[in-house]
Amino acid sequence: MRADRILLAHGSGGTMMRELIDEVFVEGFHEDALKRLDDAASLAFPGSRVAMSTDTYVVHPLFFPGGDIGRLAVCGTVNDVATSGAKPLYLSVGFVLEEGFPVEDLKRILVSMRDAALEAGVHIVTGDTKVVEKGHGDGCFINTAGIGVLEDGVDLSGSYCKPGDKILLSGTLGDHGIAIVSTREGLEFETSIESDAAPLNALIANVLAAAPDTRCFRDPTRGGLSSTLNELAMASGVSMTVQETAVPVHPQVRGASEMLGYDVFQVANEGKMVAVVPAEQADAALAAMKTSPYGEDAAVIGDVAETPAGKVYVFTSFGATRIMDMLVGEQLPRIC
C-alpha cells in the first residue's frame, strides 16, 4: 500500500480497502483469526456463561504520556469485562478513521493494541473500519467489544455492597487525567506523570481467588473515584465513607490538581480498580492486590455503612466530614 494517509476510498469496500485490511490491520494485529478475513469469527468457548462489554474511545490527543487511544481501547474493555469476574477472551474492534489520517499513526495504534492484547491474554478476532470525510471525525475513533467466560458461582454486582464491607483501591488516583491535561494547549505543564492505562484482569483474578466473596469491582474512569463510589452506593442502597488520608495520590498529581483547582476524586483513571470486599476478607484481598501487576500501591480507603443510603462521604484528616460529590459535566480548570 503506497498511500501514507487514509483516503475515503479506503473505506469504500473495494481493492483499496482490501489493501488497508491486509497490509495494515491484519499485519498490525498479527492474529490468526483475522487472517481468514471471514465476516464473523467462530470461537471456542470454555463455559456456559458469557460476560460482554463494549466501549467507544474518543480520547484526544490520540498519543499521550504513558499510552495512546489503542492501549486505552484494549485495556478499557478488558477491564470492564473483568469487573464482572469473568476471564476476558476475545475482542472485536471497529474503527472510524478521518480522511487524511496518517497511516503511520494508525500503525502505531495497532501495535499498541496488539501489545496490550498480548499482555492481557486476549485475542482481537474481528474488526471493521469506516472512513469519514475530513472534518467529520477527530482523526480516529475506536470501538471495542469484549467477551469473557464466567465460572459457575461467580456473581458480582455493584448492588451487592453491604454495611461493614471495606472499600479497596488498587493504586494512585488521578494519573491518567493529569497526564492528559498536561498536554492540553493553554494548560501545559511539565510532569513525569504518565497515564496509568493498564489491563487489570490478572489483578482482579488474584483478588477473587483470595477473597471469593468480593461484592464487586469497578474501574474509576470518567468522573473518577467519586462517580464510581456514588454509583455503587446508589445501586446498593448503602452509604460509603472514604478516609482522605488513606487514598494514595502521587505528589505531582496533587500539585497539578491544586494548581488547576481540580478535585482529585473526580479525575479520570484508566488503570485502577475499586473493590468492595466483606471486612473479614479485606486483608487477603489487599495482599492479593499488592502482589498483582499494577497493584503495588493498593490500599483500603474506606467502608460501607447502612445510612444515609446513596451518599458518599469523605472523612478529612482532622475529623470533619463532607460529601464526596459527583462530577457534573466537565471538570474545568479554575482560578477561583
Added chain:
Amino acid sequence: MCLAIPARVVTKEDANMASVDIMGVTRKVSLDLVPEANEGDYVLVHAGFALQVVDEEFANETLDLLKTLPFFADEAGIDAALLEEAGTDPALVEEA
C-alpha cells in the same frame, strides 16, 4: 478568586519569567509582580503569575504560635483514636 499555591522558584529566566516547581510538577510563570524573587524562594502562584514571596519565617512563627494554644497539648480535648486514624502517633502529642 484566590486559588494560589506555593511553588519553589527553580530557575529565573529572561523577560521576568521563571520555572517553578509545585510538588514535582514544573511550569513557567511570570515574575512581573515579584521581580525581586530569587531562585530557591517560594512564591504564591495564581493563573501563571507569582503574587508574592512566601515568607518562611512567618510561616514558622504562625505554626509555633498555634502550638502554644492551651488546647493544643490538652490530651483530654483530643480524641487519640481520631489522631490514629489520621495517621499521627499519639505519643508525639503527649510529648508536646
Added chain:
Amino acid sequence: MDLSAFRDPTIARGLIEAINDTAGKLGRPVKIMEVCGTHTVAIAKNGLRGVMPDNVTLLSGPGCPVCVTANEDIDIAIELARQPDVIVTTFGDMMKVPGSYSSLAKEKAEGRDVRIVYSPLDALSLAEKEPTKQVVFVGVGFETTVPLIAAAILRAKEAGIENFSVFAAHKTVPAALEALVNDPDVQIDAFILPGHVSTIIGQHPYEFLAEQYHVPGVITGFEPVDVLQGIYMLLKQLEEGRSEIEIAYHRGVMPEGNPHALAMVEQVFEPVDADWRGIGVIPGTGLGIRDEYAAFDAVKKIPVTPPPPKAIKGCQCGEVLRGITLPFQCKLFARGCTPEHPIGPCMVSSEGSCAAYYRFTDYGKTA
C-alpha cells in the same frame, strides 16, 4: 519549606477546641461572613461548618467574582464570541455561567471560538500565534487577578501585539464590604477577609470596617488550619470586645500588600462604577482600562450591542450573595436549580455558595 503543617490534624483539632471554648465564653449567637469564593469552597470541602459551635454561623458573601458579574457583562462576553474572527479566551470559571440568553460553553458548542486558558499570558501567546484573529480575554476577578491582567496588557504593549484585548469586568472588594455593612437586611458580626486579594492590597483598605463600623476582620489563608485560625481570632476579638483588622495569613500577606503589583494596576486601570449582581451599582468598585491603553480595551476595539439583559425569574442569588438567604432556603435550590441545570450563577460557579452547599453538604436535598 514544608507547608503541609497547615493541614496538620493535631493543630486543626486544637483550634477547633479553642473555637468551641471561646464561643462558649462569648455566649451569644454570632454571624461570621467570608467574602472570598475560595474560602467558600475551603470551608465546604473541609466540612468546617459541621465542627462549628452552635452559636457560630458561617455565612458566604459576595466573594465569587463570577457570581457577582451582572448578566449584562456575561451577555457582552457572549456577543464578543459571536463576532467573526474573534477568539474569546477565558478562565474555566466563566464557561458555564448563564447570562440572559446563553453561556460561553453553549456558544462553544454552537461553534464559536471560545477557549479556556490557565493564564492571561496564554491568551497573549495565542494572539501571537493567530495574527489574523482578535484574541479577547474575559477579565473577571478581584484584586488577586487584576494585576495579572495589567501585566499582560503591559507586555502586549511592549511587544507591539495589536490583536490582543481585554474585556474588563473586574471588581474590587473593600467598598463592597462597606455596602454589606450598611445594608439593613444584612447583619454580620465579623468578616473572614480574603487571603490572596489581601496579598495584593494589604491590610489598610479594610481598616474602615473596624474604625468606622466596629466590625472585626481577620485576613485568612485557605488551608484548614488557616481558616480555623481566622475564625478563632475573630471569636477572640468578639469575646474581648475588640474590633481590629488582623492578619492571620502572615506568610502570604504583608501589611502593605504588594506595592509593585498595585502600581501596575494603577498604571493600566482606573476606578469606574460596577454593577454587582444582588447588590446593585457600587460606585468606584469596577476597574476600567485607561485611555492610554484603549488599544487593549475589547469593548472599544470591538463594539458590540447585546440584546437587553433579562433577569432570571425566581432566582434568589442576590439574597444568597448578601447572606440574607442561605442557599438551601432559596425556593429553587435543588428544585429546578441544580449544578446540572443551573438557573443562577451561585449554583454553577465552581465557588458559588449554592454549589458549595449542594455538592458538599446534605442541606435541602431530597433523598
